[in-house]
Amino acid sequence: MSSIPRIVKESFTRIEPVADGAIAYFYGRLFAENPRLRALFPPAMDGQRERLFQALARVVWSLDAPDELTDYLERLGRDHRKYGVLPEHYAAMGAALIATLRRFGGADWTPEAEAAWTAAYRTAADIMIAAAERDAATAPPWWVAEVVGHRRPAPDLAVVTLRPDRRLEFTAGQYVQVQTARWPRVWRRYSIANAPRPDGTLSLHVRAVPGGWVSGALVRHTRVGDTLLLGPARGTLTLDPGCDRDLLLVAGGTGLAPLKALAEQELAWGRERRVHLVVGARAPLDLYDLPDLRLLESGHPRLRVVPVPSDAPPHDGLRGPVADALGRIRERWDDHEIYVAGPPGMIRATVDALQNLGVPLDRVHHDLLEAERDDARTSS
Numbered sequence: 001m002s003s004i005p006r007i008v009k010e011s012f013t014r015i016e017p018v019a020d021g022a023i024a025y026f027y028g029r030l031f032a033e034n035p036r037l038r039a040l041f042p043p044a045m046d047g048q049r050e051r052l053f054q055a056l057a058r059v060v061w062s063l064d065a066p067d068e069l070t071d072y073l074e075r076l077g078r079d080h081r082k083y084g085v086l087p088e089h090y091a092a093m094g095a096a097l098i099a100t101l102r103r104f105g106g107a108d109w110t111p112e113a114e115a116a117w118t119a120a121y122r123t124a125a126d127i128m129i130a131a132a133e134r135d136a137a138t139a140p141p142w143w144v145a146e147v148v149g150h151r152r153p154a155p156d157l158a159v160v161t162l163r164p165d166r167r168l169e170f171t172a173g174q175y176v177q178v179q180t181a182r183w184p185r186v187w188r189r190y191s192i193a194n195a196p197r198p199d200g201t202l203s204l205h206v207r208a209v210p211g212g213w214v215s216g217a218l219v220r221h222t223r224v225g226d227t228l229l230l231g232p233a234r235g236t237l238t239l240d241p242g243c244d245r246d247l248l249l250v251a252g253g254t255g256l257a258p259l260k261a262l263a264e265q266e267l268a269w270g271r272e273r274r275v276h277l278v279v280g281a282r283a284p285l286d287l288y289d290l291p292d293l294r295l296l297e298s299g300h301p302r303l304r305v306v307p308v309p310s311d312a313p314p315h316d317g318l319r320g321p322v323a324d325a326l327g328r329i330r331e332r333w334d335d336h337e338i339y340v341a342g343p344p345g346m347i348r349a350t351v352d353a354l355q356n357l358g359v360p361l362d363r364v365h366h367d368l369l370e371a372e373r374d375d376a377r378t379s380s
């Protein structure tokens with residue numbers, strides 16, 4: 001068996017403690033030697049540095065799991081198309097990476113380590129390039145989408161409806177990356193809030209978070225007729241068409257978006273499954289989509305929508321943390337397939353509550369890791 005994984009992992013453990021300096025050096029060197037590449041990256045590099053290191057760590061630690069690694073690299077290669085990355089850029093990245101490792105690898109950086117990293121990088125780059133080329137045969141690197149609807153149900157919220165210039169295929173529950181003209185090369189993820197529609201439009205639920213570049217631009221500075229760029233649809237928070245258990249969908253704030261899409265999809269399939277959509281929000285004003293949800297409910301007896309404002313004064317409905325409300329809506333959920341989306345704390349509290357109610361964890365689907373990653377960013 002090849003010794004490359006072992007050598008690469010061992011030398012990577014020397015780099016991890018000095019990751020910040022190493023990544024800063026890597027980009028400094030890359031841009032000094034290839035000034036034109038700077039234009040592919042956003043003006044502020046903070047999140048970028050973190051993402052690069054996370055991707056590198058994931059590749060290094062999966063070297064012993066070739067199938068998983070190939071899947072990941074192929075996805076990475078396809079996703080890099082929207083940044084304008086070309087095959088020739090990989091050699092420049094590889095040279096800067098090896099130069100960085102040589103500098104930060106200390107006394108353990110040997111010719112053997114350099115040979116192992118060079119071989120591993122070349123293999124990874126070849127997989128990414130090949131996946132990007134295959135993808136280019138069927139899909140554009142990005143879609144230009146016109147804003148055809150922009151509703152502000154609350155000062156910091158917008159429901160934005162977009163019409164891509166060509167059909168953007170997606171499965172209910174997936175997300176797209178969005179770039180606004182105001183913040184070139186800055187991409188942010190938003191869940192698509194609808195099941196695929198015949199006219200190809202898609203809606204996003206956006207809350208302007210404090211200091212949020214893209215979210216602020218989408219809520220406050222975007223009008224009907226503007227255009228945005230969209231990346232391809234991604235994500236695994238999707239329904240299993242073979243599963244016939246009733247559905248419980250638990251949303252917190254704009255985490256409603258993917259769950260509304262799942263509810264629409266399930267209802268469009270027209271099966272017997274019943275759907276509970278529990279919508280957590282801080283205040284009644286934050287139940288921004290309730291009129292639409294009530295309309296959907298009125299046309300589908302199998303759907304029940306339960307709004308749960310957490311910080312609202314007493315009223316005649318349910319209130320309090322959405323996790324606490326579940327046991328009051330129904331005693332048992334262990335016969336349901338369950339999807340949860342919202343802020344990381346809400347996802348964690350909901351999963352704990354479901355576990356206490358006896359629900360097996362393999363029935364509970366969520367994007368906690370990705371929600372944490374989004375939340376950790378100072379600007380969204």
Ligand SMILES: NC(=O)C1=CN([C@@H]2O[C@H](COP(=O)(O)OP(=O)(O)OC[C@H]3O[C@@H](n4cnc5c(N)ncnc54)[C@H](O)[C@@H]3O)[C@@H](O)[C@H]2O)C=CC1
Nearest residue numbers: 191252253254255280281282310341342343345346349367
């Ligand atoms: N696939 C997913 O999981 C998606 C997740 N999101 C995430 O959902 C969040 C939505 O943000 P907002 O609308 O501002 O939500 P928010 O801050 O207004 O909270 C929504 C609900 O979650 C509860 N909550 C918030 N923090 C909590 C905590 N630490 N523990 C327990 N409950 C908590 C609130 O009481 C409220 O009921 C964002 O973090 C966004 O990234 C958005 C779309 C998709």
